[in-house]
Amino acid sequence: MIRQLFNFKGGVHPPQHKHSSTAQPIRPATLAKQLVLPLHQHIGESAVPIVEVGDHVLKGQKIARAEGYVSASVHASSSGTVVAIEERPIPHPSGLNAQCIVIDTDAEDRWIEHGAPVTPYTEMPASQLRNLIRTSGIVGLGGAGFPSYIKLNPAGCQIDTLILNGVECEPYISCDDMLMRERPEQIIAGAKIMRHALQAKQVLIAIEDNKPEAYAALVDVCAGEDFEVVQVPTLYPQGSEKQLIKVLTDKEVPSNGLPVQIGIVVHNVGTAAAIHNAIDLGKPLTSRIVTITGDGVAEPCNLEVPFGTPMQHLLDQCGGLRNDVDRIIMGGPMMGFAMHSTAIPVVKTTNCILAATKDNVTPPSDVMPCIRCGACADVCPVELLPQQLQWFARAKEFDRAQEYNLFDCIECGCCSYVCPSNIPLVHFYRYAKTEIWSQEREKEKADQARQRHEFRQSRIEREAAEKAARLAKKKAAAQAGGGDKQAAIQAAMARAKAKKHAQGSGPKNTDNLTESQQQQVNKADEMRAKAQQIAESRRAQAQAAMTDKPGNTAKSDSDNQAAKDEKE
Amino acid sequence: MLLNTPSSPHFHGPSTVTKVMLRVAYALIPGMLIYSWLFGWGVIINVLLASVTALATEALMLRLRQRPVKMFLTDGSALVTALLLGLALPPLAPWWMVLIGTAFAIIFAKHLYGGLGFNPFNPAMVGYVMLLISFPREMTSWPAPLSLSEVHLTLSQSLAYVFGGNLPAGIKLDALTMATPLDALRTELSLNKTMEEITASPIFGSIAGSGWEWINIAFLAGGLWLMYKNIISWHVPAAMLGSLALISLAFYFIEPATYASPLFHLFSGGAILGAFFIATDPVSGATTPRGRIYFGIGVGVLTYAIRSWGGYPDAVAFSVLLMNMAAPTIDHYTRPQVFGHGGK
Numbered sequence: 054m055i056r057q058l059f060n061f062k063g064g065v066h067p068p069q070h071k072h073s074s075t076a077q078p079i080r081p082a083t084l085a086k087q088l089v090l091p092l093h094q095h096i097g098e099s100a101v102p103i104v105e106v107g108d109h110v111l112k113g114q115k116i117a118r119a120e121g122y123v124s125a126s127v128h129a130s131s132s133g134t135v136v137a138i139e140e141r142p143i144p145h146p147s148g149l150n151a152q153c154i155v156i157d158t159d160a161e162d163r164w165i166e167h168g169a170p171v172t173p174y175t176e177m178p179a180s181q182l183r184n185l186i187r188t189s190g191i192v193g194l195g196g197a198g199f200p201s202y203i204k205l206n207p208a209g210c211q212i213d214t215l216i217l218n219g220v221e222c223e224p225y226i227s228c229d230d231m232l233m234r235e236r237p238e239q240i241i242a243g244a245k246i247m248r249h250a251l252q253a254k255q256v257l258i259a260i261e262d263n264k265p266e267a268y269a270a271l272v273d274v275c276a277g278e279d280f281e282v283v284q285v286p287t288l289y290p291q292g293s294e295k296q297l298i299k300v301l302t303d304k305e306v307p308s309n310g311l312p313v314q315i316g317i318v319v320h321n322v323g324t325a326a327a328i329h330n331a332i333d334l335g336k337p338l339t340s341r342i343v344t345i346t347g348d349g350v351a352e353p354c355n356l357e358v359p360f361g362t363p364m365q366h367l368l369d370q371c372g373g374l375r376n377d378v379d380r381i382i383m384g385g386p387m388m389g390f391a392m393h394s395t396a397i398p399v400v401k402t403t404n405c406i407l408a409a410t411k412d413n414v415t416p417p418s419d420v421m422p423c424i425r426c427g428a429c430a431d432v433c434p435v436e437l438l439p440q441q442l443q444w445f446a447r448a449k450e451f452d453r454a455q456e457y458n459l460f461d462c463i464e465c466g467c468c469s470y471v472c473p474s475n476i477p478l479v480h481f482y483r484y485a486k487t488e489i490w491s492q493e494r495e496k497e498k499a500d501q502a503r504q505r506h507e508f509r510q511s512r513i514e515r516e517a518a519e520k521a522a523r524l525a526k527k528k529a530a531a532q533a534g535g536g537d538k539q540a541a542i543q544a545a546m547a548r549a550k551a552k553k554h555a556q557g558s559g560p561k562n563t564d565n566l567t568e569s570q571q572q573q574v575n576k577a578d579e580m581r582a583k584a585q586q587i588a589e590s591r592r593a594q595a596q597a598a599m600t601d602k603p604g605n606t607a608k609s610d611s612d613n614q615a616a617k618d619e620k621e
Numbered sequence: 622m623l624l625n626t627p628s629s630p631h632f633h634g635p636s637t638v639t640k641v642m643l644r645v646a647y648a649l650i651p652g653m654l655i656y657s658w659l660f661g662w663g664v665i666i667n668v669l670l671a672s673v674t675a676l677a678t679e680a681l682m683l684r685l686r687q688r689p690v691k692m693f694l695t696d697g698s699a700l701v702t703a704l705l706l707g708l709a710l711p712p713l714a715p716w717w718m719v720l721i722g723t724a725f726a727i728i729f730a731k732h733l734y735g736g737l738g739f740n741p742f743n744p745a746m747v748g749y750v751m752l753l754i755s756f757p758r759e760m761t762s763w764p765a766p767l768s769l770s771e772v773h774l775t776l777s778q779s780l781a782y783v784f785g786g787n788l789p790a791g792i793k794l795d796a797l798t799m800a801t802p803l804d805a806l807r808t809e810l811s812l813n814k815t816m817e818e819i820t821a822s823p824i825f826g827s828i829a830g831s832g833w834e835w836i837n838i839a840f841l842a843g844g845l846w847l848m849y850k851n852i853i854s855w856h857v858p859a860a861m862l863g864s865l866a867l868i869s870l871a872f873y874f875i876e877p878a879t880y881a882s883p884l885f886h887l888f889s890g891g892a893i894l895g896a897f898f899i900a901t902d903p904v905s906g907a908t909t910p911r912g913r914i915y916f917g918i919g920v921g922v923l924t925y926a927i928r929s930w931g932g933y934p935d936a937v938a939f940s941v942l943l944m945n946m947a948a949p950t951i952d953h954y955t956r957p958q959v960f961g962h963g964g965k
Contacts, residue, residue, distance in 0.1 A: 061960070067632050148626065224632065295961065308961035380625040391626040415633035419692050422738030424638060426903040427854070430910075435960040440908060441952075458959045466630030473636040474738075480628055 056257075056283050059303040061296045063434040064288040065467045067224050067387065069263060070413075074227045074346040074353040079235055081357045082343075083370060087136075088156045088361030090116065090127055091143040094400040095192040096199045097123030102154055108135045111165040113337050116154050119187060125200045125401075126190040130339040130359035133158040144383050144397050146390040153398070156361065167335040174332050179205075179250045182332065189331035190338045190401075195229075195292070195321035196384060198402040201328065204318055205250040213316035215253035216301060217244055217325055219260040219267060220285065220292035223385025226405040228342040229322050231355045233260065233267035236326060237274040243325030244280060246332050251318055256280045257301055258322070261287045289387060290465040294319045296434050308461050323404075343399055345371045349378035349408025358399045364406055365395040374408055379416075382407040386414060387466045421474035429468035429478060435461050439468035439478050446485035451492065454485050462486075638737075642697025644852050648843035649704050649898065655839040656708065659766050659832040662779035663712025667719055668704055670783075674723040675703035682732040698737050702726055705745035705899060709891060709938070710752070711763045713774075713797070716784050718759055722748040742945045743905045746938040753933070761934070765799030766832035769823055772796050802830030803890045803934040806881060815878045820885075830889045837893040844897025856910055858896040860917025861924075862887060868925045886925065895920065895937035905945045912948070912955035919944040 093099040100117035110116055110129040117127040133156045140150040174182055187202040195218060217240065221229040233240065240258075248256055258275070260268045262284045271282045285291060285300055295306045298317055306312050312319055323341065330336045339359055346353035351372025358367060364381065368374050374395070382389040383403055399406075407413070429439035437458055445454035459482060468478040657664035679699035683690045706723055726748030734740045753760045767773055772792050774782065781787045788794065800808065802825055809819040824831050847853045865886055872880040886892060891899070900906060900920045907916035920940045927936030 065634065067634070146626075146628070299960075305961050308959065310961070378624075380627065380631070382629075382631060384629075386629070386631040388629050389631070390629060391624065391631070393624050393626050395624070409631065414631040417627065419689075421638045421692070421696065422736070424641070424698075424738045424904050425906075425908050426641065427908045427910075428636065428851075430908070430957070431854070436957050437959055438909065438956060457956070458962070461959055461961065464629075466632070469630050470632055470634045471636055472633075473638045473641050475633060475637070477628070479630065483628070 056281065056301075058283070058285060059300055061291075061299040061434050062436050063432045063467060064290065064296075065432050065470050066287070067289055067470060069287075070225045070346075071227045071230065071263065074225070074344050074355060075230060075234075077352075077354045079231050079342055079355045079357055082359065082362060082367055084131055084158055084160065084162055084359065085362045085366040086158060087363075088130055088133070088158060088359060089141050089363065089398040090130065090154045090156065090361040091141070091398065091400055092117050092127060092152045092154065093143070094127065094198060094360070094402065095125045096197060097121065097125070099152065100124060100127045102138050102152075104135050104138075104154065106135050106138060109133070110135060110156060111163050113165040113167055113339055115188070115190075115337070116156075119190075119200075123200055123203065125192045126188055126337070127154070127360075128190050128337045128339050129156060130361050131156070131158045132161050132163040142394055142397050144390075144392060144400055144403060148393045153361075164336075167337075169333055169335050174246050174249060179252075182246065182250050186328055186331060188337070189327075191324065191327050191331055192338075192401050193321055194323035194327060194341055194401065194404070196388075196402055196404050198400075201320065201324050204313075204320060205247060207251050207318075208313055210313050211316055212251040212253040212313070212318055213255070214302065214318075215244070215248055215251055215256045216297065216317060216319040217256065217258040217322050218292060218294070218297060218319050219258055219264070219271070219322040220297060221264070222261060222287070222289045222292040223387050223389075223405075224289075225346050225407050226344050226385050227346070228344045228355055228404050230264045230267050231344075232323055232326060232342055233264070234270050237267075237270040239326040239329045240271070240322045241274050241278065241280065241325075242333060243327070243329035246328050247318075247320060247325060253318065258282045259285050259297055259301060261285055261291065263287045290434055290463070290467065293434065293463055293465065295463075308458070338401065341399075341401065341403070343367065343403055344405040345408070346405065347378075347382075347408040348410040348413050349375050349381070351375070358403075360400055361398045363396050363398055364392070367399065367406060368395060368408060375410065377410050378408050379411045379414060380409050382409055382414075387470070388464065418475055420476055423474055423476060426473060428471045428473065432467040432471050434465060434467060435463060437462060439482075442485070443476060443478050443481045446481040449488070451485055451489050455489065459485055459489075638696045638698070641852055642701050644847060644850055645701050645898065646697060646704055648847045648852075649708065649840075651843050652836055652840035652894065653704070653708060656836045657712075659768070659835065660712045660764055661767055661774055662776045663714070663764060663774075663783070664708070666779060666783050667710050667712060667714060668707035670716060670719045671703040671707035671710075671723045672700060674720050675699040675706075675727050678724045678727040679732075682728060682736070686732060686736065688736065693737060696737060699727060699731075702731070702744045702748075705894075706748050708894065709745065709749045711760060713764050713779060713782055714759060715786065718752055718756060722752040725751050738904055740904055741948075743899060743902045743941055746899060746941050749938045750942060753938070761804065762794075762798050763801045763804070764797055766824070769799065769831055770797065799824060801890070801934065802833060802885075803928065806885075807934050810879060816881065817878070820881075825885075830885075833890070834888045837888040840893045840897060844893065847897065847901075853897065853901040854910065854913060856913035857901045857906065857917040857920075860914045861896045861900055861921040862892065864918040864921030865892060865925055868922060872929070880929065886928070890928075890935040891937040892924065895924070895941060899937060900941050900944070902941075905941075905948065907944075907948045907951045907955070909952055909955045909957060911957065912951040915951050915955065916944050916948060919947060 098121040101120045102117045104110060104116045111132045112129055114129045115126050116129050119126045135154060136157045137155040141153040143151045183202040183205050186205065191201045192198040193201055219229050219233050244256055258271055258280060268282060268284050275282055283301065291297055291300060294312060297319060298304055298306055298312055304315050306315060327338050340357055342355050343358045344355050345367050350368055354371055356367060380391040381395060382391050384405055386407060389407060423440060425440060433439055442454055442457055442459055445457065462482050464479050464482065466479050472478060653664065653668060676694065676699055680690055680694055683693050703723055706726055710719060726744040730742055730744035730747035731740045778789050805824055806819060844858060848855055866883040869883040869886040873882050900917060907913050923940035923943055924936045927933060927939055
């Protein structure tokens with residue numbers, strides 16, 4: 054049965070250059086003396102180290118755990134001693150450093166105890182399967198490095214199609230091609246696990262028609278399985294998820310949406326093999342196949358490389374770097390990024406190391422003005438208007454750039470590739486995107502500051518109003534209720550007197566007094582009465598003063614203090 | 622070791638502005654040769670004169686604007702402007718006219734707007750229209766096709782006429798010139814002759830004017846080659862010729878006595894040259910695929926309208942310039958639907 058294929062608009066046919074690296078079978082890379090394992094080799098949160106400097110680790114031992122939902126664990130890719138956990142250069146376009154676990158290998162390459170789980174995956178609940186994949190550190194090996202277990206969660210959607218992406222449309226890269234040729238059974242085994250987790254109705258394996266050997270190998274192992282191997286015509290950037298889905302199913306993934314929303318999940322063939330190793334053999338992800346190619350190396354080939362191996366170590370194994378190397382690119386020539394050093398380690402997303410000479414890449418040449426020919430729009434796989442986006446980016450009209458869907462751009466580079474004026478179009482879009490992001494951050498900060506200011510302002514006003522209201526209430530109370538207070542005092546005194554009087558009614562020590570004693574008592578009573586009189590007249594004076602000067606200053610002071618505390 | 626880290630893509634295709642412009646120039650060669658085969662040396666003299674003027678003016682303007690002279694002089698854009706203008710002017714036009722028109726096109730229509738890529742109007746057509754308005758007599762004095770004329774000027778005689786206005790002894794200007802088919806049609810129709818009577822004249826040839834039909838067929842071949850080479854898209858030529866054919870067919874159908882046939886319209890004057898080489902100018906035209914269709918329709922309809930009811934015999938230049946003005950608006954309203962935005 055020949056499947057009906059569809060087209061996405063645009064695309065280009067850059068020269069392939071794949072044959073140079075497919076002449077030899079995949080070889081294991083030799084073990085480097087030191088491995089540098091970045092904690093951030095994937096999309097999402099960095100992993101958190103769970104080993105300490107000085108610890109001895111075994112191959113496959115987890116050395117950093119996934120933190121948060123979108124994250125992946127990191128495992129030691131060989132046995133040895135952790136000698137540092139520090140910032141080292143990592144493969145990133147910024148050229149900045151990031152936290153890495155550095156392991157001095159002991160040349161034994163000894164595996165941690167591992168084995169297939171007791172329960173076969175077919176009897177495992179999907180969530181347990183996903184958790185195993187998560188703890189095995191598996192991320193998309195096609196280049197993006199998105200944690201795979203998330204993409205194996207149907208999230209309540211009915212999955213119609215699982216697509217295995219063996220398109221590998223970028224020039225020079227051949228790691229997936231070689232994997233499909235040499236280890237097709239691993240891919241199929243992984244695909245079965247994925248299908249089980251997703252409960253997908255059908256499985257398609259897409260391969261471009263420039264890889265007939267890989268196609269034949271997969272067709273071979275798929276005999277008797279209900280997997281369909283589909284050969285698609287070579288066209289860059291067909292390996293891009295959304296474009297591939299369009300070609301195979303004629304469905305368009307909504308902008309800003311995920312394939313799972315339309316019942317489709319796409320995984321790279323390398324990821325499938327890694328999942329097979331993790332689930333069926335219990336081996337976490339510690340290595341991958343990397344294409345080392347370009348005229349800059351004498352013997353282009355594909356190596357199975359433990360993560361953390363410095364690129365220089367691999368280049369040396371391929372005959373060393375030639376003197377006329379112009380740049381070292383991680384990834385392909387269309388979307389890969391040039392690295393500033395060869396000491397940078399191989400990570401989970403390193404599919405290719407392209408040691409390019411001036412002949413391999415297009416040297417920078419004069420940029421002419423845009424002649425509005427529209428060749429860029431003809432090849433844009435997202436059907437954008439690259440030319441207009443470029444004008445808006447130049448003019449810093451970022452609003453209009455967004456109106457023209459700048460953020461749908463996948464930076465595939467087709468527009469720059471065909472531009473007769475040699476305008477670095479993708480560069481302009483990256484610039485515009487970064488500017489917009491930074492503006493958004495600034496705006497967010499400004500918004501927060503404004504909100505804080507407004508809140509403080511309103512609180513101060515509210516407090517002032519409350520204080521005024523309280524004062525007014527007190528004043529009113531003092532004016533209206535001066536008599537009440539006095540009455541209360543009188544009442545209290547009366548109560549005290551009555552109490553005293555009541556006490557006097559019981560037997561007292563004054564009952565059986567002698568004459569002289571009685572006289573003394575009377576004298577004392579008189580003096581007390583006199584003193585009471587004086588005291589009362591003083592009290593009356595004080596009360597008169599109080600009614601003259603209303604308000605209670607002491608209370609008001611304490612209020613102020615409370616308000617101050619609240620402010621701080 | 623610190624390495625070079627330019628950003629992706631690290632590949633660039635073979636296309637350059639120079640290649641694009643030179644291909645357009647190559648595609649004009651067959652039409653140019655047949656044109657001069659049928660109308661004499663005047664065609665070649667026009668084209669060469671315009672080319673030299675264009676390159677000299679371009680170099681001068683680049684120097685004045687302090688732009689890299691070599692890079693822009695070799696981009697081929699001035700050459701294409703010169704070729705188009707040289708082919709649009711009447712053969713044997715006086716040298717100063719070619720010079721003024723070309724210099725005006727390069728200086729005013731191109732460089733004063735910012736040079737390559739920034740001119741809102743097609744420079745060659747601006748030069749043509751300026752000359753048509755300023756020197757209407759010279760611009761409508763067309764030599765007769767050699768097949769219909771007894772006088773054949775040699776190269777030196779042609780040069781003498783172009784540069785000095787001297788005709789060989791015994792030859793009068795009247796013997797040399799003849800109305801073009803479009804011109805003749807306009808004049809005769811205004812004399813209330815019927816189409817049948819008019820087209821019986823030998824200048825009308827078999828479909829669209831003696832000689833003219835062959836020139837246009839040669840330009841058509843060049844245009845199709847450009848399309849095959851992906852230098853131009855099909856949108857503008859198809860829309861322009863299609864709309865011109867449809868609208869002329871409609872009027873021809875209603876009143877064949879006073880309206881020329883679609884074939885006549887398609888293969889006379891500058892229709893084919895305009896459709897494949899002038900209206901497709903990317904800089905001054907619409908740039909979205911749908912926009913190019915509207916742009917082409919506009920040029921086609923305006924060409925027919927001006928030819929049939931306007932004051933000038935041919936109308937491609939005016940139509941193109943009018944649509945140039947509309948191009949930014951057309952682009953704004955014809956943005957394609959972006960992938961994943963409400964398609965399938």
